[in-house]
Every structure is written in C-alpha cells, then in structure tokens.
Amino acid sequence: MATMVAFLNLIIILSVVSTGKSLSLNYYENTCPKVECIVAKAVKDATAKDKTVPAALLRMHFHDCFIRGCDASVLLNSKGNSKAEKDGPPNVSLHAFYVIDAAKKALEAACPGVVSCADILSLAARDAVFLSGGPTWDVPKGRKDGRTSKASETIQLPAPTFNLSQLRQSFSRRGLSGEDLVALSGGHTLGFSHCSSFKSRLHSFNATHDVDPSLNPSFVEKLKSICPLKNQAKNAGTTMDPSSVTFDNTYYRLILQHKGLFSSDQALLDNPDTKNLVTKFATSQKAFYQAFAKSMIKMSNINGGQEVRKDCRVIN
Secondary structure (H helix, E strand, O other): OOHHHHHHHHHHHOOOOOOOOOOOOOOOOOOOOHHHHHHHHHHHHHHOOOOOOOHHHHHHHHHHHHOOOOOOHHHHHOOOOOOOOOHHHHHOOOHHHHHHHHHHHHHHHHOOOHHHHOHHHHHHHHHHHHHHHOOOOOOEEEOOOOOOHHHHHHHHHHOOOOOOHHHHHHHHHHOOOOOHHHHHHHHHHEEEEEEHHHHOOOOOOOOOOOOOOOHHHHHHHHHHEEEEEEEEOOOOOEEEEOOOOOOOOOHOOOOHHOOOOOOOHHHHHOHHHHHHHHHHHOOOHHHHHHHHHHHHHHHHHHOOOOOOOOOEOOOO
C-alpha cells in the first residue's frame, strides 16, 4: 500500500503544471537549503499533538491566496483600529498560526532574513495534505510577504452559501478554472464546520421550502440534531466528512449522495461540466490527487508581496 501511495505521489510530482516566472523550485537552494525539512518538522510536530492542524493550515493558505494573492497577509496581526484579515468574519475561526511562527523561528535561526512567511505557508499547506494521507507536490518558491491586511477585504472570500455562478466568478477572477474550483473544493475533505456555515439550509431555507430540497433527508435529521433552531450548544458543528483528518475523495462521494455540508459543495452538481468532475474524482482518488496538486500550484502562484518579514505577524 505504501509503495502504491509513493508511486501515485511520484506521478503527481511529474505531472504538475509549469511554475510562474517569478517563482522557482530551487529558489532557496544556495541561501537556505534545509527550508523544506524545517517547515515539514514544524507541521509534523504540531500535527502529532493536534490532529486538526492540517485542516487549519490548508484553510489558512486558501484564505491567504484569495485576498491579495499568496502574500501571508492573513498572518498579520491587527493594529489598533485597523483590523487585519485574520479578524475578518470568515477568518475568526482560523487557528494554528503558532505552527507558522515555529517554522519561522527555526528558519530565522538557520538562515536569517531569507525565507518569506508566504513561502512557509505554501509549504506548510502542502505538508499538511501529505501528512493527512494526501498527495505531495513540488512547491515553487520565491514569494514575497505583503504589507497590507484589511479585515474588510475578507468579504471577497467565496462563501459557503455561494451558488455555482458565484463560485465560478470568484475563482475566475483569480485565474482559476472550473476544474480548479472542483479540485480545490476537495480540500473540504479535512476539517470541521460550525453550524453558522450551513444552518440556513436546515431552517427557513426559502419561501417554498423550510429545508434545502437538495439535501439527503437522513442527513438533514443528523444536522438538525447538531444544530437545532433553539438551544444550540456553543461552538456546535460537525466534521466536513466522516474521515475529517484523512485527505481522501470521500467529499465527492458524499456530494453525489446529496450529503455535501455547504450549499457551495452541493452546487458543484448544478452544471454538467462540474458534475462530471465530481463523479470523476469520486470514482478515482488518483485523478483527484493529480488535479488537486496541479490546482494548488496554480493557486499558490498568485502573489503580490513586497518583502521578507522577520516576524510573520508584523510588517518589517
């Protein structure tokens, strides 16, 4: 089994898309050759103590790249009245920032002032997926860290309530295709969601239906027991799929059973092109892994930073 996983990962590495002009695979070859080992150790050590870390790092990377590109602006702390991205409504549940801090501290000891926080986060997201049983890929490096982070801009993040046309528009604005949309949505195989992200599907859905008719009835009952209309437990929610700490293609199989947690998950069935990709990835984990690796590289090439921060939480 391990040999098969290694073989699949090799295929994925060989089949990745070409990198952007400003990024390169050997960017730190002479200046910080151990960068990948140092980041991987920080992710591995944190994951050994807390199994929710990989999902947190992957989500953090997505949320970073979708605002101002992959420039680590999501890591910056708010300063006085000027609220940073991490304090924007969609990001208040982000966690595991300490993992990036630990990697940065170790890198500053090994090669001071060389490795950007944006590169650390891109590498950490890849390592998070691999440690959860998913694919690996070569991460192009050379990103710079941004100097601007505004909570108000987090409204640009795709919402769990989005329909397919809203999702397509959000992704295409960032140069990402319909296939990238379906492949990257598979990141929802990891993690946990609070009731607030899907409760609107269970109660007073629209003028015609109290419950979202696209939801599997048995799934509705399960979700209603977790997220009742009244007296809901604090921080109530559910895992994104039953194997929430394993990176696999269960997410797509659940969508085909009408058990996608978010409206935006179920919306992938609303068009023949995206539905065919959901079916393809539900049938073949190998196809999903290859597409996910390719789309992660494409997404992580969006960059707009200017410096290499000494501390990931504050600009130089």
